Amino acid sequence: DAMVIQNPRYQVTQFGKPVTLSCSQTLNHNVMYWYQQKSSQAPKLLFHYYDKDFNNEADTPDNFQSRRPNTSFCFLDIRSPGLGDAAMYLCATSLSPPDEQYFGPGTRLTVT
């Protein structure tokens, strides 16, 4: 089945220790998105790739970076996680907008 896969599903990291979350898709979608969802809040877009073009939201902290080495994979790097970065990180994909976005299962990040 075509799908969006995120690894790991749960990640614990220490304050200030870099962490990488990964997302892969078998849907062959052009666009891949990373959202941050904190408890009881709506998902908030951090950035997205349209093919190889990177688009950063204006209020995404510099601490967050992303890489998309090929169509199928996209990574979220948090360079120095703070306690406030603990959240569910959702990866989504879509064909060229305004198509619907399909979400992966998410990675729940805990920062100790």
Added chain:
Amino acid sequence: EDKVVQSPLSLVVHEGDTVTLNCSYEVTNFRSLLWYKQEKKAPTFLFMLTSSGIEKKSGRLSSILDKKELFSILNITATQTGDSAIYLCAAQGAASISGYALNFGKGTSLLVTP
């Protein structure tokens, strides 16, 4: 600033009841409105609406968009306990900084009791 407002924020109903969830939006260069269901995991896609007045239906769920009044509703008939979830509304605009962002509302938390 783009804005999506959902109401009510939470709702408790009995099995068999019909519920209507509301979503109003103000989005620059509106392209589409999407509804998602979120249980204790990632959102799952329900509907995408781009045209006014055309109802989309999937089983007991239906949704409609009013582009003049800038709102959408999601109806669930004959609710079941499995419908308990957070329902997210998101509006997609074409002129945000990223160009393709989904602006999510805060969600409506629905609890269906037996």
